Amino acid sequence: MEIIISNASDKPIYEQIYTQIKNRIISGELNEGDALPSIRALAKDLRISVITTKRAYDELEHDGFIYTVSAKGCYVAQKNTEIMREGQLRQIEQHMREIMSLAPACRLSDEDIIEMLRIMQQEGNER
Amino acid sequence: MNAIEINSLCKSYKDFELKDITFSLPQGSIIGLVGENGAGKSTTIKLIMDAIERDSGTVTVLGTDNKSPQFKSVKEDIGVVLDEAYYPEVLTAKNVGAVMKNTYKNWNAEQYDALIKLFNLPTDKQFKDFSRGMTMKLAIAVALSHAPKLLILDEATSGLDPMIRDEILDIFNDFTRDETHSILLSSHIVSDLEKICDYIAFIHKGRLLFCEEKDVLLNEYAILKLTKAEFEAVPQRAVKGVKKSDYGVEVLVQKSAGSKAFKAEHTTLEEIILFLAKGDDAK
Numbered sequence: 001m002e003i004i005i006s007n008a009s010d011k012p013i014y015e016q017i018y019t020q021i022k023n024r025i026i027s028g029e030l031n032e033g034d035a036l037p038s039i040r041a042l043a044k045d046l047r048i049s050v051i052t053t054k055r056a057y058d059e060l061e062h063d064g065f066i067y068t069v070s071a072k073g074c075y076v077a078q079k080n081t082e083i084m085r086e087g088q089l090r091q092i093e094q095h096m097r098e099i100m101s102l103a104p105a106c107r108l109s110d111e112d113i114i115e116m117l118r119i120m121q122q123e124g125n126e127r
Numbered sequence: 128m129n130a131i132e133i134n135s136l137c138k139s140y141k142d143f144e145l146k147d148i149t150f151s152l153p154q155g156s157i158i159g160l161v162g163e164n165g166a167g168k169s170t171t172i173k174l175i176m177d178a179i180e181r182d183s184g185t186v187t188v189l190g191t192d193n194k195s196p197q198f199k200s201v202k203e204d205i206g207v208v209l210d211e212a213y214y215p216e217v218l219t220a221k222n223v224g225a226v227m228k229n230t231y232k233n234w235n236a237e238q239y240d241a242l243i244k245l246f247n248l249p250t251d252k253q254f255k256d257f258s259r260g261m262t263m264k265l266a267i268a269v270a271l272s273h274a275p276k277l278l279i280l281d282e283a284t285s286g287l288d289p290m291i292r293d294e295i296l297d298i299f300n301d302f303t304r305d306e307t308h309s310i311l312l313s314s315h316i317v318s319d320l321e322k323i324c325d326y327i328a329f330i331h332k333g334r335l336l337f338c339e340e341k342d343v344l345l346n347e348y349a350i351l352k353l354t355k356a357e358f359e360a361v362p363q364r365a366v367k368g369v370k371k372s373d374y375g376v377e378v379l380v381q382k383s384a385g386s387k388a389f390k391a392e393h394t395t396l397e398e399i400i401l402f403l404a405k406g407d408d409a410k
Binding site: 007008010012013014040041044047048049050051052 | 155156300301303304306322323324325340341342346393
């Protein structure tokens with residue numbers, strides 16, 4: 001497994017590890033039950049802080065991508081489609097909130113917005 | 128468990144005072160002591176080893192109070208390298224190994240020989256003919272060869288060339304692969320500390336300005352390069368240090384204090400420390 005840490009990046013190091021491992025799990029490069037390197041080994045190999053590596057693993061575990069067996073290590077969790085769906089729903093809600101905040105400035109009514117969505121869907125179907 | 132725990136440690140001399148130092152080093156991690164010459168780094172290290180008497184406060188090393196009688200046996204588990212390492216002039220590296228074999232219970236002669244080889248140290252040269260770099264390497268080899276759980280290094284990498292410094296940092300990094308191993312090292316080569324430390328403690332004029340996770344520091348602080356007008360608009364509570372010139376203003380800001388909107392440049396530990404030290408002096 002390759003993990004590239006960039007010191008020049010805006011993103012904190014723990015986020016870089018989190019994103020790269022997450023992407024490998026979603027893409028199927030890492031499968032359910034695969035063992036991840038231990039926190040300490042990964043930190044020492046990448047020459048980064050153990051605390052930072054632990055934070056990345058904690059986030060991955062919190063978000064359901066990996067699980068820890070105490071005294072053994074960390075493993076890739078069963079791909080939880082429910083969790084991923086939840087994440088995407090949250091994204092949709094966020095975009096909708098943006099629409100709601102922009103709409104009044106353009107004097108769009110709720111009906112106008114729904115109409116726009118319908119038209120776009122139709123266009124999409126015709127293509 | 129904490130490998131080192133220091134609480135309100137004080138020590139005063141005629142012309143210098145180390146005041147209210149409190150920090151701890153969790154087992155398995157590396158802490159870097161930073162500070163200008165005479166800031167109190169070496170005094171702190173000597174107090175940890177109980178080589179000098181403290182005035183007040185407590186120091187616990189590997190779970191043992193360093194004033195307790197048991198501390199003598201705890202010292203077996205500590206590898207110390209002070210910035211001035213001295214061995215009797217006529218001894219060679221080989222002789223030093225023989226002496227240490229009778230000094231430490233857990234002396235590992237094989238590891239010592241391997242390190243001497245790795246560091247390219249001559250085995251038959253007398254200590255009085257050693258260069259500064261060779262002296263430090265010999266002291267580090269000794270410190271690592273008696274199976275320590277805690278390494279304490281005072282300016283161990285200064286005076287060494289970048290290549291060998293990098294090798295030594297790698298050895299320190301490997302040393303903490305074992306989660307019961309911890310390191311405290313002081314240095315004014317901040318880039319070395321930035322490479323391997325988990326925590327950074329910054330001592331300035333005998334006081335601890337901060338002890339913080341390294342990555343938190345690097346994410347929390349940023350440097351802005353602004354015009355004077357732009358500088359006026361920065362919220363004062365976010366400003367941690369300022370450098371003004373005729374052409375503009377450089378500002379160290381704390382991101383969480385509300386200046387996320389600014390386009391900040393990535394900063395280094397060295398810059399953070401320089402800004403904070405100057406800001407503290409200006410007070």
